[in-house]
Amino acid sequence: MGGVGAVLAEEIARAHQAGRTAGTVVLVEGVSDRRAIEALAARRRRDLPAEGVMVIPTAGVTNLGRFLELLGPDGYDVRLAGLVDEGEVRQLALALPRIGLGGPLDRGALEAHGFFVCVRDLEDELIRALGTVRMVELIESQGHLRRFHSFQNQPAQRHKTIEQQLWRWLGNHKIRYAPLMVETLDLDRVPAPLDGVLTFTAD
DSSP, X not given: OOHHHHHHHHHHHHHHHHHHHOSEEEEESSHHHHHHHHHHHHHTTOOHHHHTXXXXXXXXXXXXXXXXXXXXXXXXXXXXXXXXXXXXXXHHHHHXXXXXXXXXXXXXXXXXXXXXXXXXXXXXXXXXXXXXXXXXXXXXXTTOHHHHHHHHTSTTTTTSOHHHHHHHHHTTTHHHHHHHHHHHSOGGGOOHHHHHHHHHHHO
């Protein structure tokens, strides 16, 4: 087994471990989301493992239901939370009632259950929170500015706004940049979904 299958198997193994040892599991779509949550926790001087909080990527939204069933009331029955993209809301709102967590769920009800929604995705939230100037400065600090400018000059990118260019460029670099963006943020500018899910784990 390789590729996505290997990643999924590894995360399912971690989910079983979390079910046996953690008090709260935060489900996210990918590794970049996990690293962003962990970076914010570190900035707030929180030790998530010591608190019994485990952040687990589901290796894609299509696997979300599997993790919910494994960890929910009919599985290990741990406290669940999550960070999802706007495009995943319908799937999540259908999946949670299937495992016994509430009836019809709107955005407010999802948050009450610990699941917070990014407008597009977390990288988009972080770009808007940082602003384009600081984002470009961060890219320069990592020695990637020439690479980003080359990307901007590609025919498919020239007509886009810099916000759109940054978001598209981060698609191939988000695992590295997600925690760096969080570390660069002013703490009063943390995107609401990221702040919400981390705060929920402290309740």
